[in-house]
Amino acid sequence: EAPAETETEAPATSHEHTRTGMSKASLKQAYIDNLFYIQGRFREVATPHDLYMAAAFTVRDRMLERWVKSAQVYKSSRARTVCYLSAEYLLGPHLANNLVNLGIAEVAQRAGEELDLDFKAILEEEEEPGLGNGGLGRLAACYMDSLATVQIPAIGYGIRYEFGIFDQIIEDGWQVERSDTWLRNGNPWEIPRPKISFPVMYGGHTEHYRDQAERPRVRWIPDMVISGVAYDTPVLGYGVGNVNLLRLWKAEATESFDFQTFNVGDYYGAVHAKIEAETISKVLYPNDDPEAGKELRLKQQYFFVSCSIQDMIRLHLNTVGPLETFHEKFVAQLNDTHPAIAVAELMRLLMDDHAVTWDDAWATTRATFCYTNHTLLPEALETWSVALFERLLPRHLEIIYEINRRFLDEVRVRYLGDEERVARMSLIDEAGGRRIRMAHLAVVGSRAVNGVAALHSELIKTTLLKDFYEMAPERFHNVTNGVTPRRFIVVSNPRLAELITEVCGHDRWIRDLDSLRELEAHADDPKLQARWREVKTAAKRDLAVWLKRHAGVLLDPQTMMFDIQAKRLHEYKRQHLNVLHIIRVYQRLKQNPNLGMVPRAFIFGGKAAPGYYMAKLMIKLINAVAEVINNDPQVNGYIRVAFMPDFNVKNGQRLYPAADLSEQISLAGKEASGTGNMKFSMNGALTVGTLDGANIEIREEVGAENFFLFGMTAEEVRRKQDEGYRPWDYYHGDQELKSDIDLIASGLFSHGDTNLFRPLTEHLIHQDPFMVLADYRAYLECQDRISTVYDRPAEWDRMSILNVARMGKFSSDRSIREYAERIWSIEPQPLGA
Ligand code: GPU
Structure with missing residues (x-):
């Protein structure tokens, strides 16, 4: 516990005080120490960035003790843990947020004033980790804050992109993208864990064989292996002692791979392999909806999922033991379908590496995962071509086929003769080039499915996943989103x-x-x-x-x-x-x-x-x-x-x-x-x-x-679309509307250029898909x-x-409590601040 100090106490002098003390005196002392011993600067020559780093380390020190303690308590109590699997975390600046959650925002500000620091300027100096595109990534960040605040043991797993969402500048009214170099000056909030690293395989082929006990087994012979290294960021709850873990994976070349090539004398090849490996966590795809068919994107998804599931298995074997109880220790939430390959990956690891039978592995897998859907837009529903999968993840394709075969048998038994339904529900879309429907994989491999607002969750049940809802209505839920206050x-x-x-x-x-x-x-x-x-x-x-x-x-x-x-x-x-x-x-x-x-x-x-x-x-x-x-x-x-x-x-x-x-x-x-x-x-x-x-x-x-x-309501929208929506009629039926669109088309806003905005105005008049x-x-x-x-x-x-x-309803604390109760069945593990 951090000693409860008051400002009347003597100035901090001991080592311990400068690392943990919360008094103004301790904070001032710690700040000057950090400036000197970490940045190697004294006030007179410090850059604004030095001043920020010293503040960040001063705050981080105060989180670490609670972090270690949380880890100890979670471990010894064998606490059930939520693993949030998300390809994106749009975190925003840490410093001000951590000051607030530590409860030292005001005293730190006063300490800063006494040191004659420009507190605002120091906060402004922080480069935000933009490891997400928009709502989905920011939701993951709000949920990490609330998980810690409502004291639920949690690990957020994701990718440590070297380049996050691009910086936008506006030139001549147009968007211009600049690469985001958020790591340029170092990241004081993360702790690299080079010892926590896992191999991730790609490509190659599978071999079917019988093990010593004559059981049929499969081994995957990849043609590329890279490794994922953990970078940990502590996530402190507000006014509590709980600190959860955000564990992001960085892709690196495996040492052995690199070394082998080097031995053969192929120095260029070795360097090339290193670059190829590192490419995997290099950059966030800047799209709100999936990049059709981009191999690197699938590699990214599998990369962080494989590292995360291997890490969960390692943690389980280290603390609790037998894999039969894996789903009691962990529940894994899939943030949309980006991590849906986790279903096949957990099956693979259980069966191929740990000799678990299909039936037991499937029971564990289905009891572990839950899936959140974040969109109904058809263009945003992820599918991957079977051909790409076969090339990159041949073992997973086999597993998905087998999941599908068994699942469709169930559908056939339930709905005799309804082959249209079977085709609709299949994990494979057979129309126009065979593709894997990741949402179907996520639903079939999960014990709960939820939408993110009441209307959305209803529409999931009546449109997107209607067939699945009919088959197992009890697995469908709503958890309305929230944000952290x-x-x-x-x-x-x-x-x-x-x-x-x-x-x-x-x-x-x-x-x-x-x-x-x-x-x-x-x-x-x-x-x-x-x-x-x-x-x-x-x-x-x-x-x-x-x-x-x-x-x-x-x-x-x-x-x-x-x-x-x-x-x-x-x-x-x-x-x-x-x-x-x-x-x-x-x-x-x-x-x-x-x-x-x-x-x-x-x-x-x-x-x-x-x-x-x-x-x-x-x-x-x-x-x-x-x-x-x-x-x-x-x-x-x-x-x-x-x-x-x-x-x-x-x-x-x-x-x-x-x-x-x-x-x-x-x-x-x-x-x-x-x-x-x-x-x-x-x-x-x-x-x-x-x-x-x-x-x-x-x-x-x-x-x-x-x-x-x-x-219009969603219902009216649907009706109008069924009747055949004709934007042209609105354009001609409303004088003012026509004149507004015509003004754009006239070139008034484009220095007389009547072509510039024509794609937009024409699209509105003739198609107007969003009415x-x-x-x-x-x-x-x-x-x-x-x-x-x-x-x-x-x-x-x-x-x-x-x-x-x-x-009040829209606090993410409420959302997290609903997940904890209705979906995860998990209890808080209170730790005092
Ligand atoms: N959303 Br799918 C994203 O930001 N990115 C995505 O890839 C997908 C969904 C958003 C939804 O558009 C927004 O309505 C929602 O509030 C948010 O996810 C969080 O659920």
């Missing part, structure tokens, strides 16, 4: 956190978000409303300063409503619907310059997949519209448009606190959950949204009267209502307060 309120919006704490009279809400309900009683209090508004305006001011510097746009935080849409660029998320509204307001203002409208700043942020042409064109369109509007003195006192470059976790933390209005306008049925919607609303933004994903549940919680709803035109009118009307309400500050503030007060 530590990072997304306390760290990113300290002013709001302080105000909430003052009004509630406690800071318990940080771990018990439901207690924000106590704010409800004060929603009409003019004094609170005034302070609430001040907090919001201060955050808007901060954002305005940042955007002035980084986007060159001047926004007025005092008069303008900050209307923000921040998320990956995707047609289904409909950033272009937002743009059409901006153009409508622009045209109205041009027609009537005296229109007494509520001034608005339209702010966007988000990356486009580098190969997604339409998404990139949408970024260009936003910036093109911004250029015209921001430079038009007739309107720019009323409206401005800004595109925040490089929307990532760090920059997101600047946006959420500053939003008045949160845009959640996806076509109903397409956004599985959304999590940005929760972050905005938790920070007092009101939502304009469709009945999609978690929007539905947010509206339910905050009350329909405190949510701006528009647009922008069908929801346009409802969206405009809703936006007009929003302006009216914003003009009545007391009403708006009341709604804003009620939004925050009623967001």
Whole structure:
């Protein structure tokens, strides 16, 4: 236990104090020591980065003792452990978050002040690990925070990408990608574990033989072996002693492989093999949906899955023992299908390496895995060609065939003569080049399947996995996503956190978000409303300063409503619907310059997949519209448009606190959950949204009267599509809509170039797969209502307060507790702070 010190105690001098002491004196001493002994610097010559590193090591030291203790307790109690398998972790900066979770944010700040340090600048110095694309990766990071906070023993397994999600810069309005070099200056939060390393095999062939006991066995003779080395990052819970483990794998050449080649005198070959091995964990695929057929991507997935399952088996053999009880020790959650190959890998390791029979291995495997689905979009459902599998993972293909054979026998027995159903449910899609359906593998190999919001989970049962649901309805669940209030309120919006704490009279809400309900009683209090508004305006001011510097746009935080849409660029998320509204307001203002409208700043942020042409064109369109509007003195006192470059976790933390209005306008049925919607609303933004994903549940919680709803329901969308949707009719049936689209096509926003945006406008008029035109009118009307309400500050503030007060459900702590109870059957292992 760290000694409970007070500031009145004598200055820290002992070695122990400088490593663990939490007093201001200890922190100051430790900081100077770390600067000197780790960075080799003293104050006068330290760079900003040195100053950051010293802070990071000072904080890390204070986590390690708890980490070791957690590991000891988990081991001796043989605690059941969750293994979260995810190809992505979008972690965001660690320093501020760890300070908060350690409970030393304030004392550290005071220590910093006394050392004459610029605390803010030190926090800014941290390069975030962007090891994910968007919602799915950020969800994994929120869940790691909550697992530790609700005291569930957990290991997060993933890939230590050398290059995470690209940095986005905007040039001439276009997105330009720059490689993310987050490891350039070292990573103080990770601890390399060179001794924890596993071989991972690829290619070659299999041999079937009989072992000494005459049992049929299989051995895989690969033609390439690499090794995965563990890099561990401690994940501390808020206000508790529990520290969980994030274990990310780095790919390296195996020593023996390299050495063999070298002996033969093939020096070039040896170096080449090393490079080929290291390529596997080199870079994150920057797509929100799968890269069709990319061999390296499959290699990555198998790489981290194989290391992780081998590690789990090693841990089990070291602590508990017999493999029959593996599923009692571990439950493994598959974060979408990216790690679904784990089903075949655990089967292989149990049977081929540990001589377990098929039936026993299958029982263990099925009891170990659970699968979370994160999308219904057909293009985002992973399949791999059988040919690629055969070449890369021949043993796994055999196992998948056998799983499929046995599974389809069950289907046939259950549904006599229904061969169409058999074909639909098969793990192999036989139409148009045989492909393995990873979602089917994940479902068949798991004991539970869940969606990420109520609507999404229903649609899984009625559409995507209907046949599977009919066969085993008890295995289907919903766990609505959540986000961590530590990072997304306390760290990113300290002013709001302080105000909430003052009004509630406690800071318990940080771990018990439901207690924000106590704010409800004060929603009409003019004094609170005034302070609430001040907090919001201060955050808007901060954002305005940042955007002035980084986007060159001047926004007025005092008069303008900050209307923000921040998320990956995707047609289904409909950033272009937002743009059409901006153009409508622009045209109205041009027609009537005296229109007494509520001034608005339209702010966007988000990356486009580098190969997604339409998404990139949408970024260009936003910036093109911004250029015209921001430079038009007739309107720019009323409206401005800004595109925040490089929307990532760090920059997101600047946006959420500053939003008045949160845009959640996806076509109903397409956004599985959304999590940005929760972050905005938790920070007092009101939502304009469709009945999609978690929007539905947010509206339910905050009350329909405190949510701006528009647009078709998922059901209406389906009906309209069945009838044959004709965007052309909407285009011609709505004068204003036509004139907005025509204005884009006219070249007004493209210096007279009438071709630039044509792919976008034509696509809208003729295809419009995400029904922008069908929801346009409802969206405009809703936006007009929003302006009216914003003009009545007391009403708006009341709604804003009620939004925050009623967001308790969307803490990721609640999500994790639901997983623990309903899906994992796991109990907390409390450890005191
Ligand atoms: N999501 Br599948 C991703 O960010 N990436 C993916 O590859 C897939 C899903 C998102 C969903 O689009 C979003 O609606 C959801 O909130 C998030 O996963 C977390 O569940």
